[in-house]
Amino acid sequence: MNENKTPGASGLIMNEPLLWEKGKKGRCGMCVPKSDVPEANFPEALQGEGPDFPDLSEVDVVRHYTRLSQWNFGVDTGMYPLGSCTMKYNPKINERVAATPALAAAHPMLADEHVQGNLQLMYELQEYLGAITGLPAVTVQPAAGAHGELTGMLIFAAYHKSRGSKRTKILIPDTAHGTNPASAALCGYKPIPVKSGKNGILDAQTIADVMDEETAGIMVTNPNTLGLFETNIRQIAEVVHAKGGLVYGDGANLNAVMGIIDAAKCGVDVMHLNLHKTFSTPHGGGGPGAGPVCVTAELEKFLPTPRAVKDGDQFKLEYDCPDSVGRVHGFHGNFGVLVRAYSYIRTMGPDLKKASQFAVLSAAYIKERLKGTLKLAYNMPCMHECVFSDEWQQEDKITTLDIAKRLIDYGYHPPTIYFPLVVHGAIMIEPTETECKEDIDQFIDTVKKIVQESKDNPELLRNAPVRSKMRRLDEIQAARRPCLCG
Amino acid sequence: MRYLPHTDEEIQEMLEVIGRKDLDELFCSIPDECRYDGDLNLPAPLDEWGLNEHADQLAEAMTVTNEYKVLVGAGNYHHNIPETIPSLASRSEFLTAYTPYQPEMAQGTLQGIFEYQTLTARLLGVDVANASIYDGASALAEALLMGLRASKKKTKVAISSAIHPHYREVARTYFAPTEYELLELPVGDDGRTDLSGLGDIESLAAVAVQSPNFFGVIEDLEAAADTIHAAGALFISSFTEPLAYGLLRSPGECDADIVCGEGQSFGMSRSFGGPGLGMFGCKKKFVRSMPGRLVGQTTDLDGQRGFVLTLATREQHIRREKATSNICSNQGICTLIAAMYMSSLGGSGLRDLAKLNYDKGEYFKAQLVKNGAKIVFDSPTFNEFVVEFKEDFQPIYKRLLEKKIVAGLDLGKYYPKLAGKYLFCVTETAGKDVIDTVVGEVKS
Structure with missing residues (x-):
């Protein structure tokens, strides 16, 4: 393969x-607009110097x-x-829709009747996400995946408390996402x-x-x-339900299974999605x-407030939920991201299933074509991603890390490396x-070429990247002598 | 579908390589009882032009639009945004990148965040600022938890009831399943937090005060620092309007230990309350208790200056359940937007703009008082203040709405005792004519 074609x-x-x-x-x-009002005296005792910012054109x-x-x-x-x-x-048109002046200029504390467009959008998004997961009650307030996990764990805690039980443990498999333990720990x-x-x-x-009756449930990715x-x-x-526990589904990998699985039928009670x-x-x-x-209908009452609801042909924010875990965001979440x-969902409609099918097709194809080149961690039917290790490269x-850095020279962002922890390298x-x-x-051919290089000229990998603006950066020095502020 | 490039022929070729006869067979490991019934129950796909029309319809359903002058702040502010910011922030090299885990391919993001951390630290007067928390509310909750971590065995924190009511709600949510106790401190008649009861609280880890507070009142942070430190607690200073620090003494200068707040004012549209930016900084000695990502300076193999994510041993993916927070994704591009805003204004511009906001507020207050209204708290304010009118304000509010002005926020929902009193905000985006129109209606 000619390197110049990558x-x-x-x-x-x-x-x-x-x-x-x-x-x-x-x-x-x-x-800075010219002032059209008289100057006023600012109390000297409260006055500062102003920050030392550079002045730039x-x-x-x-x-x-x-x-x-x-x-x-x-x-x-x-x-x-x-x-x-x-x-x-990331479709360009979605950026334009999010910048629609009437939607993007809205203040979050305006009366419901003044912001019907935004409330309709939030309500419909909740409905769509409910339809996609099979879990009908939805909050769009959490600002990121880990924030969703925290919200889910708060719901676990509120549910158990409502049943008069205090549980202290949570099961987390070694194949779950890295944020899960920290999210659960925040809820004790x-x-x-x-x-x-x-x-x-x-x-x-x-x-x-x-699983026992001290255990709140399980977090499964x-x-x-x-x-x-x-x-x-x-x-x-x-098993978990029989002991009174709940099942949390980490939906970060939903891209594999839209329109393929129904989370509620899988027994999942609470699930977060990553819109990003x-x-x-x-x-x-x-x-x-x-x-x-x-969440399931049973757990709806614990969702954060407020939520957009439909009342006749009007939309409103519902605050009156006495069992709610409360608010998790200052306003209504990252609304611009919701838009x-x-x-995207309105553009794809039921074709979201095709997105999942092709995501899995592409991963399975890579797995098949690279399994003779890199050691597969588990030779099982894969979903939207496949995991290899560097076991076969150890003799060289x-x-x-070397393989990842060499991919940069060929113009690819490296895959995720050293995660999950259950697979070495x-x-x-x-x-x-x-x-x-x-x-x-082309990516597959490049990986094969790099693996060949690892035998013929391993220094190419150890020195990589050489075509990026920076060569390998010293992360140990950064942590030992932190310079966090210039 | 324009986002799905696979042709039928390519699908067949790929399936053959994998050894599957059709797409369904790719999912053979999924048990029948887990499967989705039928097609996804979603509206039929819209093409680009149909989506544009639909967005227009949603925009038409908004009756208070961007043409209105909204004289409400309360944690979400309307400031001018120069065109350079959306233009630069929408560069897809920034926008479509992930978290900078591969520093050689992400020096733009990394230097950008390092600059944001530095400008933020200078603005807030702290030694270190992180790469952001979700928003001002979660930043406060994280700061309170950090205060407890840094104080070891203590069990209580106290927050001013003049902190944004939503921020207090979020803090309560975060604290509900913990063993810690969250107390609220009263507000005096001057609109400032009453810290006189602190000495009686045992096992107090941290106290949080907001300045300018929810009523727009500038707290006496220096005096607060003395009182809080004398009570053996850490001082957390919160904010919703960072522009004020162009004029005010910074919280760090007033000896705050942790400073946290909302940065939406710095170049982000109101966007119905998000995405904004949780700004977060602290004194150097607390940095290892700090939540969130940090970017640090280092060198590459050739000795060139570069930047990487660092001190990750505090974070969830390394420390797991013992991490300083569970935060992973933060507000990313919003940090770059804030840095673009701070660097566009510069030190001189920030001061001028802050002074202009202050002057507008003072003019508005003076005109209202001249026409019989009362300013509820007589302490200095920044660009927000609470007004009490002689008579029922609702009819005036409605008349002003017809003139495309949203005249303040009734505080009754947040502070029942202040029902019928209105929180007003005025920034550089409201001309004297808008203020005069409001005052004219109050007068008549």
Whole structure:
């Protein structure tokens, strides 16, 4: 394969100092309106010096951020097969809808009758997410996936409290998402780790052995972080329910199963979704996300307030829910993110099922074509992602990190690495449904080429990346001598 | 479907490689009893033009639109946003990137966040600021939990009842399943928090005060710091309007230990309350108790300056249930927006804009008083204040609404004792003519 046909290339990359290394006192990059009122005296005792910010011109600011952006790689730049993160294409039209002036300018404390458009959107989004999961009652208030998990755990706690029981433990399998234990701990639950079975799937008997009446329930990621469907989920739910516990479904991997599974039929009671994964809203280099929580009708009364409800042909915010866990966000959640996800669902409609089918097709295809090149962690039918390890590269003293960094030279964002922890040197690949076959084939060929390089010229991998603006960065130095502020 | 590139021919080729006869067979591991019945019950797909029309219909259902002057702040403010900000923040290299786990491919995001952390620390007067929390409310809840962590065995925290009512609700939600106790402190007749009872509270880990507070009143943070520290507690200073710090002494300068609040004012649209930005900083000695991501400076193999995520051993994916928080995704792009805003205004611009907001508020208050209204709290305020009218304000409110002005927020829902009194906000976006129109209606 000719290296020059991969997207990786060295271009003209500009240097750019830090903001405060630029500028001159007295410049301004933004108009401050001329005052049309008399000047007033501000009490001196309360007055400060004002922060030491650099003064920059508009051109200074524009060039600064344009140059910074060129050091970055996004989904719009190229394939981003980051496992568990669902880096699918983020449609441009959804950005425009979110910027619709009447929707985006709304103050969150206006009277319901003045914001019917926004309330309709929130209400309908709740309905759609209920239809997609099979769990009919939904809050869109949580601001991210982990915030949804926390909301779910608050609901667990409120449910058990309402039944007069105080439970202290929660079961968390080793194939669950990394945030789960910390979310549960915030609600006072001690996470009890549960081992997955030999084939990467949870065994109902393992759960039965540890589930007791001190345990609030279980947090299951399904499909799990190995990309496998938890086939025993129904039996596991029965075991947990029989002891009075609840089942939490971490929906971060929903992209594999829209229109394929019904979470309620799987026995799940509470589930959060990541709109910034499955529903195509941009990740923004770390956020903002949105983590709606869907629950069974029985648990509806515990959802955070307020929620959008329909009253005749009007929409309103319902506050009167005495059993609610309360508010989890200052206002109505990351509304701008909700608008984008709503737009995506309206664009896809029932074809969301196709998105899941193609996401799984692409992952299964990669798994099949790379299983002779990299060691598969578990040779089972995969869902939307597949997990390999660096076991076969160990004889050449090449690690997962080296493979990941070499992919950068070829113009790909590396997969998720060293997660899940149950796989040594994990390489977790999630192509998503929006990558076309040629690009997937090119990625596969590139991985094969890199593995060949690891035998022929391993230094190429150990020194990688060499075509990026920066070479490998010293993370140990960053942590030992923290410099967090310039 | 334009987001799904696979052709029928490619699907067949891929299925053959996998050894499956059709797409359904890919899901053979899923038991029948778990399966979805029928097709997804969702409206039929809209094309791009249909979606645009639908968005227009939703916009038409909004009766208070962007044409209105909304003189309500209460934690969500209307400020001018220069076109440079949406233009730069929508660059897809920033917008469509994930969390910067691979620093060689994300130096733009990482330097951008490092700059945000630095400008935020300078604004708030603290040693360190993190890469954001969801919003001002969750930032307060996290700060209170951090206060308890940093104080070891103590069990109580106290918050001013002049903190935004929604923030207090969120703090209560976070505290409900814990063993900790959350107390509320009263507000004096001057609209400032009454801290006189602190000495009687045992096992007090931290006390939170907001300035400017929910009533727009500027708290005496220096005096608050002395009282709180004398009670052996950490001082948490919260805020909803960071623009005020262009003029006010910063909370850090007043000796706050933890500073947290909402940054929506800095370049983000009101957007029905989100996404905004939870700004969060603290003194250096507490940094290892701090929640959230941090970006730090380092060098690459060639000795070039670069940036990485750091001190991750505090975080959920490493420390698991012992982490300082469960937060993972934060407000990402909003940190860059805030940094773009702070750097566009610069030190001089921020001061001028803050002063303009203050002057508008003072003019508005003076005009109202001249026409018989009363300003409920006589302490200094920033760009918000509470007004009591001689008679029922509702008819005037309605007349002003017809003139496309939303005249304040009735406080009765949040403070029953203040029912019929209105919280007003005025920023640089409301001209003198708008203020005069409101005052004119009050007068008549």
